[in-house]
Amino acid sequence: MKSEKRASWILLTPFILLSLAAGVIPIGFALWTALQKPETIIRPQGGFGGLSALLNSLRDPRLVTSFKDILIVMSIWLPIMMLGIVGLALLVHSSKGKFAGIMRGIYYLPGALGGIANFMLWVYLVDPQFSPINFIWKDLHLTSISSVVSIGNTPYILAAMLFFQGVGSWMIIVNGGLNGIPDEILEASSIDGAGTWRNVFSIKLPLVLPWIGYAFLLNVAYGFQLFLEPYLLNEITQGAVPSQYAPSQLAYEFAFTDRNLPAASALSLVLLVISLGIGMIVVLRTGLLGDRKVK
């Protein structure tokens, strides 16, 4: 129907206009800027540079280091994160009534502290001067915040921050998936003699696999875009944690310290492609677009 089509696009107009302003046009600017030469004092007009900005930013030794850093963080953080998400979701799911509700609320609590609040909480935890866990720091013979937040410890601290902030809210998603499993299935398998663990591995986990995959992929995407935590660690350690620890920080540094907008744009586009790639897998493979297996 023609009128239905027209109505649809009218209803979509505000959303589409905003997506142009916040998505399409900025990407266009970045593409265009990435093809320019950086403006310098001797060449203030910039000019067309082809792929030189992209190649230069890819060849920057700091880029390789920042990707290595972030992969180390993810290799520590993601296994713990996935184990925590699934483990807590299963624990809450096999609990009953009020107790389950209260525990779920407590596990969610750290997730309510967004970004910088979670960071501040961790500053409190890693400073041996105040920390309620300073027995750990004492055991390791770390007496000041600068000895705890050393470059060698940074991946562990970042992993801890990310875990603490994210595990609760993702647990709730996976728990929601578990709640969608019809009781009859679990009851039937119990009657057939399946124990708790058998139920977990043969029924619960396979049925919430799309959720787990979804959680994993979006956390990977998030890991590549890490910014706030390493940025602020750099600030509180007065540079002991480098200012280009993560790739997004390097893009920020290209743009606002080096004033090299073409390199910043090129690197942003590289990071965008990574996110898009992961996003495509999420949308096409975890059943978001079509019928979901588990409701």
Added chain:
Amino acid sequence: MMSISTQNSHPSKYKIQRKPGEKVGIGTSVRVIVMVGIGAIFAIPIIGFVAMGFRSNEDVASGKGGFLGLGSVSIHNAINSFHTINAFGPGKGGLFTQWITNSVLLSVAACALGVFSSLPAGYALARLRFKGKRTVLFLTLLAMTMPNTVLVVPIFLEVDKINSVGQLWPLMVLLGFFPFGTYLSYIHFMTTLPHELVEAARLDGLGDIETFIKVALPIAKQAIALVCFYNIIAVWTNFFLPLALLSSSQNHQTITLGLQQLIGASPLFNPTIAAGLTVKLYMPQLALATFLSTLPLLAIFIFAQRYLLRGQTLGAVKG
């Protein structure tokens, strides 16, 4: 990071009642102990941190107060610390309240725009037939999975082009783009709007847009609440975008940038800069400022709780 809260939907579990004297299985006891233990690991740091905001510098330095310093908390300390925090800034200070005000303005504006754009788009995607629908839905989902830091540099280029770096309004518009909200609305209109209502409206001669405004919208309170809740959290905790766009303008900064400035001015981390400042911020002040900055979110969370609990059919998230 966002999520949908879900209710434990196991009505059958409530029926299982243990008879008095019946033995609790060893598996159950282990599970309960493990769960409570993990809960303590989650809760204790937060309790200690909030308590920190209600202690005085002297008590913290001398280690008074016992476990987590809980013995040395008082509202009087918090009031003193608040005066110190709000003295931060040029002249008489007052930057802290300014940051909170800016964040409130930004959140309200972005959320209004988010609702205004998400609800109609979600309705069209869920209930109307048109060519290109699958593509729009696909792109919306793709945008939804993107971390919000990914376009910061490109957005900076755009805002710089229109000479609006340092102003609050571009953020209001940009953060009003909220694909997750469109997805939430889409699921809402898909799952909760009865077909009969839409059909009846059609038979009454209402056009598609009128049907949306007069029939679907009035019963979409839950979707509006959810979109607002997630959008406000996303805006309130956003750090990278305000950092790139507002760093140059002291008066337009948000609370996340403000907290960053407080950290940067603390003698704990930056003795040289702090030495030049009259306002000395130590851990109690930083903890209190952080705690206060999360209160608005807490209030919204409590307000939205009943809608969130009902939102269990919406099994999706944004990272």
